[in-house]
Structure formats: structure tokens, C-alpha cells
Amino acid sequence: MAEIELRNVEKHFGLVHVIKNVNLTVKDKEFVVFLGPSGCGKTTTLRAIAGLEEIDSGDILLDGKPIQNLRAADRDIAFVFQNYALYPHFTVYENLAFPLRAVGTSKDQIDSIVKSVGQSLGILHLLKSRPSSLSGGDMQRVAIGRALVRRPKALLLDEPIGSLDAKLRETMRLELKRLHLENGSTSIYVTHDQVEAMSLADRIVVMHDGMLQQVGTPTEVYLHPANLFVAQFIGSPVMNISATKVSEANGNAQIELDSARFDLPLDLLGMLEQKKAAADLSLGVRPEGVLVSHNDQPGYRPVVAHIIQPFGGFDIVDLKVGEKTLRARTTSGFIGKAGDRVWARIDPAQAHFFDTKSGASLDIRLGE
Template sequence: MAEIELRHVDKHFGPVHVIRDVNLTVKDKEFVVFLGPSGCGKTTTLRAIAGLEEIDTGDILLDGKPIQDLRAADRDIAFVFQNYALYPHFTVYENLAFPLRAVGTGRDAIDTTVRSVGKSLGITHLLNARPSALSGGDMQRVAIGRALVRRPKALLLDEPIGSLDAKLRETMRVELKRLHFENGSTSIYVTHDQVEAMSLADRIVVMNDGILQQVGTPTEVYLHPANLFVAQFIGSPVMNIAPTRVSQADGKARIELESASFELPPELLGMLEQKKATGDLSLGVRPEGVLVSHDDQPGYRAAEAHLIQPYGGFDIVDLRIGTKTLRARTTSGYVGKVGDRVFTRIAPSQAHFFDTKSGASLDIRLGD
């Protein structure tokens, strides 16, 4: 078992508060991804777990035992850096064997372990090569292998594939997920790339300014963002966000976005009243929740295609409704050209409401 728990962890670099009262439990064999913009505290938190940074206050526990006062070498946690950190004068075999030799492992055990890890990583044919002869992807495999040979309780990875090209990153994402299943280590992975986070994580920890914004499965943080930051950080393209006013009209709820208005189910009014949502509201809707039609239908509003971005299997279309622009996702070629007139509405189940001042989600969920 390898459960990692952070209790009220704080960290300062001088006057800068880098980690702010972080509380988190990473379950045994779970793959958790720390996601957030540069400078949000995710790497510092990872390094604190590894013992590479000292925390100011709080506790870090591994299997229920405090480890914040232990040296990094005594924590049974492996760390994979972004820059590979391989010994250039060693062969791949020697790089993989080094952590085992450092703790006095026997020669036969080293050979068995190195070849086993090399096989699982697909680098057996490279064991006699030096790092200078390897591609970026192969060097990263060796760096990961050097962490895995120790069979650590936990594996920490700090943007390990961030410097690779797009195709190689995709390949390595698949390999990392496979290795996680095969080795069963509790894993924490740091990235600013939401595609990596969504595809790899059992749970995502979204951070900003040293604070945990939301912890949940990829589906939860995408479909039910906890606040405006998460709503706009997760998703590509980002969620449409606009100040809105809600009123009653013809037995339905009417939401007004600058010069555009849409109708939503009347139960929205009761939900807002129940939440005591009397302040400024913001509406959020992802592009796939902005429905587009060539025909004028009840509840749809006329719009003009302002910009079309083809993505191959789908298009992202900016729709101008009066002075307001909404970004919609359509099938490829559905809107022929810029300037075309179409009709649009907001899918009720895709409408999110936030308190504009605090940024918190009101957790209102409507049906279509």
C-alpha cells in the first residue's frame, strides 16, 4: 500500500506564498495529475512530497506515517525530472543499474531487474548505447526506467514529456498509462497541458496561486467546474463566459447576455432562489453546448458566422449575435463560410452559473 496524504501544507519562498494550506489524499495505486498554469505551485508541491523542498508547516504522510522530516533518500519515492538527468558517460544499462548499485543490490538481481524494466519500456535493444545516441523519447524512457528499477512505493513525474514533439508526447502518454497499470505504483504527475491531464489521470488536482481549486475525475472537472478559474482553464477552446441577468418571461427563464437573450427551463428561477443567488451572475457554456441550426426554430436566435476554425473532425465557429460573440462547436463544414446566417440556442444541460464576485459555481444543473 502507498497512500500519500497532505495535511495543511504551507510553503513560502521569502514573501511569496507558494503552497497555501493544501489538503489532499492520493489513494494507493492512483494516478493523480497536478494541473495548473506556470507558477501555481504544482511542482513545488511535488518536490515537497519527494523531499526536495522543505515545507514550512503541515504534514506529509506516506502510508499514514509522517515523512516531512525524512531525507529524500529515505522516503522510498522516485522522481522523474523533465530534463532526463542521465549520466552521459554511462550506457543505458549502467544508467538503469546505478540506483540499484547505490543501495548494494547484488549483480544478478541488478541484471534481472534492469532487463525486465528495459523490456517493459521497449528499450532492450538500447542497453549498450549511450544517451548521446538516443532520441528524446528514448532518453525519457530511460529516465523513467531508472525510477522504476527501485520498485518505489510512489512515482512522481515533473512534466516528463513536456520537451517532446506532439506525436512523441502522444505515444509517451500511452506508454505512461500502460506502465502505471503494470507497475501499480501510486503516481503523481505534474503538467500544464490539459490534454495530458485528461487522458492520464484517475483524478485531476487543479491548482492556481498555490490553492487547490478542484479535485475530481477528468469528467467531473470538465462537466462540473467548481469555479470560474477551472471553467476557463479546462477545455480547448475554453468555455464561453459572460455576465448575465435572469428574468421570467412567458413562463420560462430568460437569460440576457448583452444584446443576446435565450430561454431556459422555468425551474432555473426556483434553483437560483434556493441558492440565494442575488448578486451578479455569470453564465458559462462550453462550445458544444452552443447549438447551431440552419433553420429558424423555437428558442433559437439569429446569428452570423464571424470566424471559422477547422479542426479536421469538427469546426469551432464564432457566432455574432448583436454585439455578443459565442463560440460553438459544429461538425466539419456545417457552417459554409464567414458571414453565413445561422440560428443558435444554448443547451440547458450545458448551462453553468457562477457567482461573478467569488467565482464559485452555483452547482445548478438543468435538463434539456
């Protein structure tokens, strides 16, 4: 397989700066997911690696060799599009065989490879069918199979299951994960769906406004977001973010959220001083980091349940804290109804602090 490296890659569309000094290494046999909102540059970056877009400056290397000046056909990289791009007048077999015939592969080899790939994708029984008779999931399997028959050095996938329904997307995620484990191909996958990214990726590349915001494992980007954008883009529901002030009171560090003050370990003050943190701070805490109790306990503050969203195994509850809302995750049915009074505190180990102006995480860890 192959290692892919991007060095100082830049790309403009007219006056629009689409890719801004991107530096990234995708390791051999790694599954990397580009994640970000529409228009962030992730698909353009993928197409540049494939040779479908020219870059303005920088280098794209495949196994250490620059390929930015090679034609797409000469890069030995396969690309799977969102819209399948199958030949409607060909059977499934002919669609799978086409890339092999184009490079002069023998008939016996074609037959062996097509059947092997068809078996791994579970579409052997469809080889005589035409695309018009296939379901969306089967068409996507054929599109992926057409890329795999070439045994490319790298496989690039541009939102390949984005148009499928939720149940089928779940099935295809498992199929893609299985195929990657079986084939060990170096893969880059583009999506705006964080569930796909979290479930598929060895590493996630979070992009925004043409720049890499953070590169890390799914656990790293979820538990330790590098900035406010990543903190609010990763996770569903999103992380609670609020401007805050920190002071000392009763042997604790107190953080202020509207009219309420929550206690955190006194160590926080020293950490903020060590980081030379500005006064303009933002607190971030995920819903599971907001601890809720039916009884008044040390460190807990009274709040009122506002909106309860049941999700089967758990509830997402909006808690009113003065004029602000703090979203918490509780066990199913833990709070009976909107308007109930409960008590809440913030888990120190799940509290994040950001410089509000720059958005950068202060990388403070409490309770670890």
C-alpha cells in the same frame, strides 16, 4: 505501494506564499495529475513530497507515517525530472543499474531487474547505447526506467514529456498509461497540459495561486467545474463565459447575452432563488453546449458566423451575438463561410452559473 496524504501544507519562498494550506489524499495505486498554469505551486508541492523542498508547516504522510522530516533518500519515493538527468558517460544499462548499485543490490539481481524494466519500456535493444545517441523519447523512457528499477512506494513525475514533439508526446502518454496499469504504482504527475491530464489521470488536482481549486475525475472537472478558474482553464477551446441577467418571459427563464435573450427552463428561477444567488451572475457554456441550426426554430435566436476554425472532424465557429462572441462546436462544414446567418440556442443541460464576484459555481443542473 502507498497512500500519500498532505495535511495543511504551507510553503513560502521569502514573501511569496507558494503553497497555501493544501490538503489532499492520493490513494494507493492511484494516478493523480497536478494541473495548473506556470507558477501555481504544483511543482513545488511535488518536490515537497519527494523531500527536495522543505515545507514551513503541515504534514506529509506516506502510508500514514509522517515523512516531512526525512531526507529525500529515506522516503522511498522516485522522482522523474523533465530534463531526463541521465549520466552521459554511462550506457543505458549503467544508468538503469546505478540506483540499484547505490543500495548494494547483487549483480544478478541488478541484471534481472534492468532487463525486466528495459523490456517493459521497449528499450532492451538500447542497453549498450549512451544517452547522446538516443532520441528524446528514448531518453525519457530511460529516465522513467531508472525510477522504476527501485520499485519505489510512489512515483513522482515533473512534466516528463513536456519537451517532446506533439507526436512523441502522444506516444509517451500511451506508454505512461500502460506502465501505470502494469505496475500499479501510486503516481503523481505534474503538467500544465490539460490533454495530458485528461488522458492520464484517475483524478485531476487543479491548482492556482498555491491553492487547490478542484479535485475530481477528468469527467467531473470538465462537466462540473467548481469555479470560474477551472471552467476557463479546462477545455479547449475554453468555456464561453459572460455576465448575464435572468428574468421570466413567456413561461420561460430568459438569460440575457448582450442584445440577445435565450430561453431556459423556468425551473432556473427557483434554483437561483434557492441558492440565494446574487444579482451578479455569470453564465458558462462549453462550445458543444451551443446548438446551431440553419433554420429558425422555437428557442433559437439569429446570429452571424464570424470566424470558422476547421479541425478536421469538427469546426469551431465564433458567432456574433450583438457585441459579444459565442463559440460553438459544429460538424465539419456545417457553416459554409464567415458572414452566414444561422440560429443558435443554449443547451440547458450544459449551462453553468457562477457567482461573478467569488467565482464559485452555483452548482445548478438543468435538464438532468
